[in-house]
Amino acid sequence: MDKLFLILIFLLLGLLLQKVKLLPLHTAQYLNKYLIYLVLPMLSLRLIPEINLDSSLLMPASVAWISFGLSWLLFGSLGRIYRWSSSLTGCLIITAGLANTSFVGFPIVNALYGEEALKIALIIDQAGSFIIVSSLAIIVASIHAKEKSRKRDISKKILTFPPFTFFVLALAMNLTGLRVPEDLNFFFDLVAKTLTPVALIAVGLQLKVNFQAIQSTYLWLGLGYKLVIAPLVMLLLFGWILGAEGLAFQVSVIEMAMAPMITGSIIAITHDLEPKLASLLVGVGIPLSFVTVGVWYWILG
Structure with a gap:
């Protein structure tokens, strides 16, 4: 649990840096680009070639798809029953259905379970969350x-996104037995160590919470699904029904317990799907998830 407090410190540091006027206006975007164009591709090249590809990876590769599909079914049905506006239904499907499996998920998984778990988290994110979003x-x-x-040309968008491009390259390296040259391992590992502080500071810099709006019923419906129902479904389906256990199972549940994905909320906002609610789901969801993830970590033992 002490590792969660360390993660929270980096998030709070990002929030505090919002008040520093000397920082460049687009600091968060610069940090995001550093993560997208350097850290995440290098993580794929360093870790994916070392993964033992077998049937045990089907679970982490599928959890994000199950979570999004269930969100579509649940909020689509509620929207029809209660006659919600189309924009409200779409906002909840997208924002509550997608977990922040990379910028928040990677550092938390790395801190809680170590580097081996980060390999599984990469599968969840790149084979699931990114393709879905x-x-x-x-x-x-x-x-x-x-x-x-x-x-839109969805295929082009997927194939030209650097983390996914390098994920595919890393998979090819795995299948052909190629590895990053040992002389470069130190540099790759050094860059990888920046993931947790940089990602969480970037998230903190982008968090905006309107405290007057947290009474919204729809906010708590979305967060209730994202932080409680989605990981509970994974726990029941894979743990209790299918008898899964071990690191892949634990990481799969924890990743689905993450707060809503920032990119998902941006898609909702750019399509004018309840922009304030989409922002609030992320702004409230990320700090709240540090509590709920801690509870899920304790449940998983």
């Missing part, structure tokens, strides 16, 4: 947007 989330947004979006 680049495809199904955009489809849902287009369906529920007031102004229908033009058709």
Whole structure:
């Protein structure tokens, strides 16, 4: 649990840095680009080639898809029953259905379970969350947007996103037995160590919470699904019904317990799907998830 407090410190540091006027205006975006274009690709090249690819990875590769599909089913049904606006339904499907498996998930998983768990988290994020946010989330947004979006080249967006490109390259290295040269391991490991502080400081810099809006019923419906129901479903489905156990099972549940994904909320906002609610789900969800993830970590033992 002390590792969670260390993570919280980096998040609070990012929040405090919002008050520092000397920082460049787009500091958070610069940090995000550092993570996207350098850290995450290097993590893939360093860790994925060492993974033993077997049937045990089917679970982590599928959990994000199950979570998003269940969110679509749940909020789509509630929207029809209670006659919600299309924009509200779309906002909840996307924002509550996608977990922050990378910028928040990676440092937390790394801190709680170590480097071996980070390999599993990469599978969850790249084979699940990223493809969903680049495809199904955009489809849902287009369906529920007031102004229908033009058709997008989803395949091109996926293939040209650096972390996913290097994830595919790393998989090819795994299958062909290639590894990062040992002389470069020190540099790769050094860059990897910056993941936790940089990612959480960047998240802290971007957090905005409107305390007057936290009474929204829809906010707590979305967070209730994301922080409680989604990980509970994974626990029941894979743990109790299918009898899964071990590190892959623990990481899969913990990753699905993460707060809503920032990128998912951005998709909702850019499609005018209840922008204030989408921002609030992330702004309240991330700090609250440090408590709920701690509870899930304790439950998983």
